Amino acid sequence: MSETILDIRGLVTAFNTRNGAIRAVDGISLSVRKGTTLGIVGESGSGKSMLSLSVMGLVPPPGRIAEGQVLYRGTDLTKLSAAQMRDLRGNRIAMIFQEPMTSLNPVHTVGFQIIEALRAHRKESPARLKEEAIEALRKVRIPSPERRFDEYPHQLSGGMRQRVMIAMALVCKPDLLIADEPTTALDVTIQAQILELLRELQAETGMAIILITHDLGVVAQVADEVAVMYAGKVVERAPVSRIFQDPQHPYTIGLMGSMPRMEEDVDRLVSISGVVPPPFRLPPGCRFNPRCPFVGSECRVEQPALAAMTDTHAVACWKAPLEEHV
């Protein structure tokens, strides 16, 4: 078993609001090992983006990490000073975002921005920095990187911009990459290119990836392990093949059914009724219970804990294993 790069333990990220304290991330434990990809699936409002910002130490105020640990190779990131965190961020832990146009500075060249990322962590000569930046562009398969180095973001297509973002993130050779919906804004043919690129780069560098997405198809293609989030909690966690063959949590099953498939012709999609509850109006008991077709009286009273079904498969549901209870 390879080394654990990131180990999140009982993480709670809270916001104090007029409606009381909101826990956007509510007691999450997850880990990811070297060379593997953890896919985090959830819809908007599930807390998946707040989870990644918590790991990066970028929780926007008035939010704060209220409980728990984020262990990066044994070091608790929640205990680090701002300066220590800056040393790690972009260097050992990197992040790419959904929208490549808003994450790149339009008034600087691509090359300048990559060097900027590099210079924050390395003391080297300008010539050497430029070499490394061009090498980073070449790594993400950008054709004629020497020419692209001097171009501005608006001169690049969406797919190229996302490649530049990846080059910037990987230029310091991090061992953890957090990719927050990296392909959502891209067209499907470009998405396929980017996913393939991430897979290849992982094979080359052995970095661990946390991939945040709402698209189960993307997860099926790149993740090794999957965590399904709902309303701030992980409701199911398993290796990717288990999730697609033997989903146990009703929410996971509902998501699978909601996804239109090309290899199938069904008259109606198995949709989930209702909507995700806002964080200040969470139902008592299991948070999914108002939408769950298998709901029982116990579900409305007490919240189920994430419990192991097998060594690798954990579910937070009173009805698991499903066939035995319904």
Place this chain on the structure above:
Amino acid sequence: MTKPLLELEDIRKLYPVKKGLIIQKEVGTVRAVDGVSFQLMPGETLAVVGESGCGKSTTARLAMRLIEPTSGTIRYDGQDITKATRQDMRRLRRDMQIIFQDPYSSLNPRMTVEEIIAEPMVVHNVGDRASRRDRVRELLRLVDLAPYHADRYPHEFSGGQRQRIGIARALSVSPRLIVCDEPVSALDVSIQAQIVNLLKDLQKEFGLTYLFISHGLAVVKHVSDRVAVMYLGQIVEIADKKNLYDNPRHPYTQALLAAAPEPDPSRRTAMKSLGGDLPSPLNPPSGCRFHTRCPLAQERCRSEVPALREIEPGHRAACHFAESVPSFTRFRNGEGIHPRLQERLALYARHKAALASVNA
């Protein structure tokens, strides 16, 4: 034989690109939509798919004459509406409504839901105040919202609920044709499925005709009868749903199908990506517009523009080699869904239905 409800014939929309502040010179033309023709039969759903910038949304707006075509003919119910006057168009638009992609920007935040839904009826002088009120309540029920929602404002609703309001507004004047411009693209997965199901139910109930614009081939497979694939302002392939998915004849259609991530971790190598980026519509490639990215491109493709021609009845493709393009069979029915998942989905659906009947 039934007459088409909507017919586009060689429709073009060109945008001049100008340079200079005072003395403007035309320096080029963006060929947003470049010779698109199709027929839409009453009661069917024609989906138009393509990547961003292919002109699919422009086509949708041209079909309703929300923007004026540069050339070509639009016929609605057998009548040429390309030159129809504003007054005539206004009357016609009672018959054709549109649902937009973004449920946040397409509803006026200062109007109540009742005012929003009733607005088309006011514009078209349908009924009086009291009857419109009743109609709004009825429409809310139709789209699975509650009558008390009528007095609320859009900001009080989630994205999916707003899209339902948009659908109710489109239905208010009992149109025959609804243009759906990416109606589910901005929604969460679980909500997408709800809206897709709702659109299909409404079509069945009212015999609606849909022109469905989308970039997602999977969604399209669920809602459409026929599919047109667009690339750089042109239709490259159009066919019945079954033919298009089982036997795509244009390399671009095949590439789109191949690029969609498959929800099956056991078949990862299957995902093949198309190289390169979409060329600029300002300066489209010569010959076949797809030749710069086509894995099968030959000399002839660079020089000669392929016509959109019939390959088999009801199946047209714009490729010189449409007959000899290797067949593409990625999606066989049933493959890719594990039997256990299949069972569990069925179990979910059964329990959901049972619960719904208890609640009703």
